[in-house]
Amino acid sequence: MTETRKINPWLKAGLEFGPLILFFVVFMRLRDKTLTIAGTEYSGFIVATLVFIPVLVASTLALWRLTGKLAPMQIATLVLVVVFGGLSVWLNDxxxxxxxxxxxxxxxxxxxxxxxxxxxxxxxxxxxxxxxxxxxxxxxxxxxxxxxxxxxxxxxxxxxxxxxxxxxxxxxxxxxxxxxxxxxxxxxxxxxxxxxxxxxx
Structure with missing residues (x-):
């Protein structure tokens, strides 16, 4: 059984909530704009989602690396974000x-x-x-x-x-x-x- 390691609580909070805050900031800056990427127009919401997915993956992996453990809800959230966030970006919906x-x-x-x-x-x-x-x-x-x-x-x-x-x-x-x-x-x-x-x- 993998032993859970203690990390700085501020670092832990940053890794857990940082991606969501980044999503909020990017969306608020781009919500009234349309960006063209590779010839396709995307709303600010889709761009914020595109930023959010890899940042969440990186922060979750960092949290796992530092603590040696992930909660079931963290794993499920990561999988669903990748799947449904990916669908939103892929289908532009x-x-x-x-x-x-x-x-x-x-x-x-x-x-x-x-x-x-x-x-x-x-x-x-x-x-x-x-x-x-x-x-x-x-x-x-x-x-x-x-x-x-x-x-x-x-x-x-x-x-x-x-x-x-x-x-x-x-x-x-x-x-x-x-x-x-x-x-x-x-x-x-x-x-x-x-x-x-x-x-x-």
Whole structure:
């Protein structure tokens, strides 16, 4: 089993969120422009996606190299970004990249729901080292996360289908991370109630 190595938390945050921030910056600078590349016209959104894909690949590989480990969500995100972002660039159609959050949230809702049915909590397997809790706490948190992911999938579909590209980029860059942070803050009482002492405490 590969040992997880500790790295500077600021470096870790930069590698995890840097590509998304870069996507936001490039899009905001080019959103009203059309660029011609190899004889084909591309919107600012497509160009931002084209920049985002290799930067995310490089940052994810750097994170893996430095820490020796990647979370399942990081791997799934990378694969879906390459596939759906690549389709958007190749077909010059932004809708594929906009659908990516919907698909990844549905995948994780399905996996967590399936783990509950199988009575083998995958969320606990992934996060128990960082967040020790009793089994009942993990069951409750998993149910809530299934509902969260379903809600985020629906929200993403509503935003990209009914609002402007700028609204969707703002939602993806700031809204989705803020919702995730708020979710874990809102569940702080659950963590306290079902907490288990860490090793050595």
């Amino acid at each position: 932004p809708k594929f990249f906009k659908m990516k959050p919907t698909i990844i949230y549905l995948i994780f809702a399905a996996l967590l729901g399936f783990s509950l049915i199988r009575r083998r909590n995958w969320l606990e397997l992934v996060m128990s080292e960082a967040l020790p809790m009793r089994a009942e706490g993990w069951r409750i948190l998993t149910i809530r996360m299934v509902l969260l992911f379903l809600g985020l999938a629906i929200a993403n579909e509503i935003v990209w289908r009914s609002m402007s590209e700028t609204a969707w980029v703002n939602f993806k860059t700031f809204g989705l991370p803020a919702i995730m942070v708020a979710f874990f803050i809102a569940n702080s009482k659950l963590f306290e109630r079902y907490a288990q002492p860490r090793d050595g405490e």
